[in-house]
Amino acid sequence: MQETFVQNQNGFRDGLQQPGQAITISFSVPEGNNDIKSLDEWLINRLEVEIDPEPDQTIGLIESKSKEVFSLFWRVLLLGRYFQQTARIPVFDPGIILSVSQSQDDQTKWQSRVAIPMIDNLSTNIIHKAYSSATELIHHVLNNSRSSDTPDEPYKILQENTLKPLQSMIRSGISTIPILKTAHQNHIPFRHLKSGVYQLGWGCNKRLIDRSSVDADSSIGVTFTHNKFQTATMIRMAGLPAPxxxxxxxxxxxxxxxxxxxxxxxxxxxxxxxxxxxxxxxxxxxxxxxxxxxxxxxxxxxxxxxxVPGVCYRVLITNGKMLYAIKRSPRSIEGDGRHKVTELVRMATEANDNKPPWLQEKPYPLDALALESMSLAGFTTDSIPEKGEWVPLRRIESTAWGGHIEEVTELVHPENLQIAEQAASLFRLSNAGIDIISSDISRPWYENQAIINEVNYAPYFGGNDIARSAMPAYLKTLIHGDGRIPIEIVLGKDSEMSEARSRQQALLKQGVDCHLTSHSETLKPDGQPMPFPFQSLFNRTSALLMNRHVEALVLSVQTDELLHTGLPVNQVDQLIHLNDEISDWKNPDVSSEATIQKLIEQIEHYLAT
CATH class of the missing domain: 3.30.1490.20 (ATP-grasp fold, A domain)
Structure with missing residues (x-):
């Protein structure tokens, strides 16, 4: 027996470029004029929230109060997005305000129907937590704009009551958000599969990522790199410089x-x-x-x-080639030519402490280890370093202590580049961070005792400006184009799917292995049936988008299912409207002609231009 609907995925709706849901948000708007400008300043200066321009829907709101309330709901969406991104939940679309209405019983109470992104296979509690916290914070700021509260009071509440619960609902890494954000900006579709693993692209163009690791990484290679002794043994056996x-x-x-x-x-x-x-x-x-x-x-x-003498250089290898290289110096404080080291550390610490906990850098310690590190570099706490001069507070860079990085991509000697590429290839890693300890990366390794210190699987990627600037180039090596495949929709009752079959044949003649599916039947390129355990156009399409043999899809839409689920894709190359005969999704014997226009409107949001 086939199930009608068994899926934990969200569809595309109302023009959202991420899968989502429609929800209702309630908001008690304080009486009087609310200072949107001051609210924005608070969000930007305190939290570094990105304030996207308001969409054009405000044009249809005549009353000034309605426009003001629209602006407040828009900021609820922006703040909800911010909370999720901070918790490493890849929500990039702010959402869409569908309607704004005022309560007839209480003039201060408003509601907004909104379409918001919802990441697949995650708890819907995320939505409640993110957007209820957003409304609460905005209400707090509006009512306490002149409050004498210390800056860290709302920070602590947000950290404990919002961000930690959100972070507990998803497995994610430092690299996840930068990679997926760049994919979104380049119109590469992605979906969360499970446990922090994402699919980029569709069908034959799909790739799987987990943080910065990709589906081409060797599990055997990964096993070796988890042990420094085994890694060094392999490096040495391959004739490369090892510890x-x-x-x-x-x-x-x-x-x-x-x-x-x-x-x-x-x-x-x-x-x-x-x-x-x-x-x-x-x-x-x-x-x-x-x-x-x-x-x-x-x-x-x-x-x-x-x-061995020198510092650590990280060479990021992707698909066998260097993407960039950085010099990883220890945690340091930068001189300004005017202040002592103690004063520089105090000022940097104060500035850091005034930020929300989730935006803070690693501390600037002045402990015994810092004093030793400074002394070895020729500094004391009373030294006044020149402007741009860096004073080390640690001997090495580490995740626990932090560090200072500089780009050295153009300085890497060809011999050093060659051993980095060989090391990544040795462990069959498509994406690897090769750490070379060298006194001068511009000199060949055999001249200055340089070694390959570590080979890093799933290296941190995207956490600094150097890596972020290289992200578009990285995605070009990872995925073909925007990762999409041709998608066509034939809308209306189609006897024997004759029109849909005709479109499939046309694509096959172009050398494209096109599959065809309705809610109840799926055909391979050779015309043979492809069984599925469910009767659902959404589910069948989603499954086919995970199949590497699928080079194009023709969807035969014969029910109103997609009005309930949303579309399984966010780009349709062609819509063929056959007729107005559409069946009710859950009761195929009942005609649903009145919904045809709604279906067309929903699909037209995603028609390629």
Whole structure:
């Protein structure tokens, strides 16, 4: 028995460029004139909310109060989007205001019917949490514009009551939002499949991503890169420069390794990432013991490694070629030629503390490790560094401490580029961050003892301006064009799907493997039936868009189903309106001619121009 409707996906509706739902938002508008300009200033200056221009629907609102309320509802949509993006939920369309109405019983109460994006396979609680929090915050700001509340009070409430609950509803990474945002800006369709995995594109053009990892990455290669000892062994076997280290299980073994390798040393866990438990510049037994205890508190697999001179350079390899390269310097403070280091740290810390927690950078420490790092670089807390001069507060860059990056793409020596590309290929990683420790990346590795320190699967990508500027080029290497396939719709009762079959044959003659589907029947390019466990045009189309053998689709729309579900695609290349005979979706024996115009209007939102 076939199910009529078994899907946890949302359709495209009302012109939204992301799948979505229509909901009603209620808002109590404070009496008097509400200062929209001051509200915008608060949202921009305090939260860094992007205020998109209001759509043209305001033209139809004659009363000034209606226009004001429309503006407030628009900002509810923008703030709801902001909360979701901050929680790494990829909502980029602000939404569409369909109507605004005032309560007849209470002049301060208004309602708006809106179409908003809803990411597939996520809880609808996300919508409630994001948009109810948005209305509450806007109401708070409007009523407390002259409040003496300290800036961090609403921040703490938002962090605990809004952002943390939203973050708990999705698995996502730092790279997810920048990649999907660029895809959206370039009209590449995407859908959330499950557990933070997304499909970009349709049919034969589809690709799968999970953070910055892609479907072409080797699972065997990934397994190797999760262990630094195994990674270095593979690199060395391939004839590439690798770290020289020893795996140890006790401090006594670490001391023996030090005798073999000589000072200075690095101690680090073999199976952890992001700089966790790493200690560098170890030059005596006392520091070696401290480093071993620090690393062994996090892992049982400890590496004692010969330190090489230089800093870490990250070379981002995608599809076998360098996308960009950055120099990853330790956490540092920038000089201005006027202030002491202590003053610079104090000013930077104050500015950082005034931001919402989710926009704050890593702290600027002035602890013992910072003093040691400064001293080795020739600075003290009373030094006045020149303008643009960077004072290190740590010895190495790490996720825990942060760092300072510079683009060096044009400086990478061809020999260094070659070993980076070889390393990515060695582990069969389509997208890899190759970390090279070198004193000068513009010199070949064999001249200055440079090594490939790590090979990173799913490297952080998009978290800085350098990476974001490279994102469009990255997507061009990942997906063909905008990732779409031709989609045609034949609307109306079609006996034996004759018109739809005719369109399928026309595309086949052009050398395109076109599939054809209605709500109850699907045909392969050779005309053979393709069974599905459901009777649903939306579900069948969605399934076909996940099939790499599908190069084009003809949809035979014979019921009003898409008015209920929304469209399964956000671009239709051609609409053929056969007749006005449309069946009721849930009762095929009942005609639904009155809905044909609504269907046409819905489809026309997505007709290619």
């Amino acid at each position: 020289v280290h020893v795996m140890v299980k006790s401090y006594e073994e670490a001391r023996q390794a030090a005798d073999r390798l000589g000072w200075p040393l690095v101690v680090k866990p073999a199976n952890l990432d992001r700089g966790e438990g790493v200690t560098v510049a170890i030059a005596n037994d006392e520091k070696l013991e401290f480093a071993y205890k620090r690393a062994s508190a996090l892992s049982k697999s400890i590496l004692v490694e010969r330190e």
